[in-house]
Every structure is written in structure tokens, then in C-alpha cells.
Amino acid sequence: MTRLALFDLDHTLLPIDSDHEWGEYLVRTGAVDAAAFKRANDDFYAQYQAGTLDPVEYLEFALGTLARFPRATLDAMHAQFMREVIEPAILPQALALLRQHQDAGDVVAIVTATNRFVTAPIAAALGVTHLIAAVPEQDDSGRPTGKLRGVPTSGAGKVTHTHAWLAALGTPLESFESSHFYSDSHNDIPLLSVVTHPVATNPNAALSAHAALHGWPTLQLFND
Template sequence: MNLALFDLDNTLLAGDSDFEWAQFLIGQGALDGEIHAAQNEKFYEQYKAGTLDIYEFLDFQLKPLARHSRAQLDAWHQEFMARNIRPIMTDQARAKVQEHLQRGDLVLLVTATNAFVTGPIAREFGIHHLIATIPEQRDGQFTGGVRGTPSFQDGKITRVEDWLEAQGLNWGSFADSWFYSDSRNDLPLLEKVSRPVAVDPDPILKAEAERRGWPVISLR
């Protein structure tokens, strides 16, 4: 059995679901456009630069979930999928996921973006196992906080290993393990697998992949 791990934003998606979700909420009038758009852009630039404080960002990202009922959020998410996400799900990305699924590989989506935003996206790709940052809930409503270790940088390794352990598995259970990512932030997990793949990579990851002889591909 083989393991195939996929990052989501700017890897399987030709865009960033975190950024798109905030822009969608601004368009719904659920967030102050001027203030939130500037903050959203600031955090996105920090992420690309590898300087993001994940807890500061999650405080910003998750608080809007606590301001609205789950029913309203779910209704918005359906519209968000149609307007913002399906148009950036490329045929090449869908085909790459299907390639691993049809071979019988164990396929996981591993993303720093929260599970509320990314769960339906994983299902749309046909991926049944999701490792994402978990928004805290109480009585069925989001609190605005985060539960457990964020799935970011080294945290992705922690979360993947915890998930594998819960299935009675470890890295040695697999003949080969892939991780597909675009971002320098994912170097720790890329170094952990036997077959790292840089997908439409940022300049730092592209240079590192070329130095190490990792495959560099495009799914755009």
C-alpha cells in the first residue's frame, strides 16, 4: 500500500480557499470589506513569505465563524463552492487525485485551512480523509477558537502521524509516500515522505526542489 498526501491551496486549487472564503464573506456583507480585505491580504503575504504567525492568523480567520449560525454558514458554503471553488478546481488536479485513488493508494488532503472550509472541497475531489486545522465548537456552534495542533508547517507532520497511529499505521506501513505541495511552508512534510513533489511552487520551494532533484510539476 502507498500513501498520497495533497496540500490544497495553490496545489490542488488554482487559488487559496482561505483567502477566497474571506473575500466571499466580504461580498455577503458579513465582514467589513475595507478592514478585513487589508488584513486578509496582509496574512496572505506573510504566508507566502513563510513568516505567518499561525495563531494570530487563526484568531482572525475563525472569529467570523462564531458570529453566525451553523445553518447560515452551511448555506453560504454551498454558494461559496459554486462561485469561488469549483472554478479553481482544475482538470489536472482532479486527474492527479484520481490517479492515486485508482491505484488503491491511501489518499489524504493535508491543509492548514480550517476543516469547515475544506471538508466539502475534499469531498468534491473524492478524497475521504482530511487533515485540517480544527475550529473549536460548542453545542454545534463555532466558538472562534482552535482545537488541537494547527495543521501548519511542522504541525502537518504531527497531525499526519497522529492520524496514521489512530489507524494502526506509521510511515513504515507504506512502500512509497507522496506529498504534493506548492509552498515553502510545507518543506518539513515534503522532507518526510519518500516522494516529494513540488506543484506550481513558490520561488523558495522551486529552488529547493531543483537543488534536491525533486519533481516539479504543474496542475494548472
């Protein structure tokens, strides 16, 4: 039987938060008003860390920023972001963990709350075909409208989207011999709780405590 391996992205496979770093990149390159954007971006990040973030409010803030630019400009910006920020953050130990599951023939997917515009090139750079991420609404030219399609891919939404993705593949979760989910955050406890092998990976304090209480293994990929 086939096995399933799911991975969160930020602070799990990457030692950074790609969503927050994208905002920092926009500030650094002068693409947005530095003071106003950085203040909002930092506030949302603090809410995420505290588990109080309204995901729709945040995503439509982030997607509204994307809507300011033509698609070709966005793609050029993201290519620079990949070179300067993401590629140096792709570390061999994360690639080795992914390859371990891929070489075993497991179905591998990244399940992230960050939007697909930011994360699709990152998943490709990591060699992962399947990506579950927040989907920006787009117009006919491929330009984001600033709105979110469907429900967020965060918290319990990760469970909903994972089940929908697996149903589309014709392989419901219970059909797998085993299922892993690697995550750093207590925000992902809903999905960690429905797989057969939850792994607290580079866990924050809240997830570390929850993992210890429930006997979940802990994996430290990074030193930070």
C-alpha cells in the first residue's frame, strides 16, 4: 500500500517564514510604502505566532498587495525573491528528508497556509509536485484580484483541503498504509491529529508541549 507524507513549509522545511519574508522583500525593494506595510506585516506575523490571526483578513491584505502589479512584474519580482531569499534558505537536511520519502515511493505534498503565488515556485525548487496552498483569485490575464478563492489553508482548513485533494486523487486518507505530517506550529494540530504519524518538526513551544503530552516524536531539522 502507498504511504503519504505531508509537510508544512515555513519553519518546517524552510528555516524562515516565506510569507513574512515576501513582505520584507517588498519593503526592501521599495515596491510598497515601507513604514505602513512593515507595520501591518509585522502585526499579522505576531498574530500568527500567537495563534490569533484571522486568516482571511491576512490573506486579503497580502493578496491586495499582489493586485497592485501586472503579472509579468510579479513574476520578475518573485524570481528575484527566490534568488536572494529562498534559495539560500533551502538546506540539505530538509531536502534529505523529502528525498527519503520520495525514494520510498510515498505520495509527498506541501500543505501551507501561505498563498500559492508565493509558494508554488518554492515547492518546485524543493522538488515537490503536490502543493496545497491558499489560492488567489485571478482575472483573465492571470493578475491577482486581491481576493481569496475558497477557504484558507490554515488550521482546520488544512484538514478540509487535504481531504478534498486526496478525494480528487481517488485516494482518501484512510486508504494509505501510513500518513506523516511534519509541522512546526501549534496552528497545525488539527492536521497533525488526523495522520497516523504526526511529527513536531522544529516545534514552537506550544506544539512542543502538545507533542510531549501526546507522545508525538519531535524532529529538529534546524538549529535556530
